[in-house]
Amino acid sequence: MVDDLSGFEWNADEWQQEWTISVGRAYVCKKCGTMLMVTKGGVGVLEPKCCGLDMQPVESPDEEIR
Numbered sequence: 814m815v816d817d818l819s820g821f822e823w824n825a826d827e828w829q830q831e832w833t834i835s836v837g838r839a840y841v842c843k844k845c846g847t848m849l850m851v852t853k854g855g856v857g858v859l860e861p862k863c864c865g866l867d868m869q870p871v872e873s874p875d876e877e878i879r
């Protein structure tokens with residue numbers, strides 16, 4: 814970690830957005846069924862789109878596949 818972020822304050826909303834990019838989180842396109850799996854975490858907001866629509870987050874990818 815770079816210790817150069819002093820003064821950078823996290824609030825609850827930012828933490829929540831951070832969690833949306835957790836490794837293992839999956840998104841699915843309701844229209845064509847394409848699934849997207851996050852394999853690397855990152856900072857920012859992930860808003861995957863497919864077929865011109867927002868892809869929907871899948872809470873439990875394993876159960877969804879079964």
Ligand SMILES: [Zn+2]
Nearest residue numbers: 842845863864
């Ligand atoms: Zn699609």
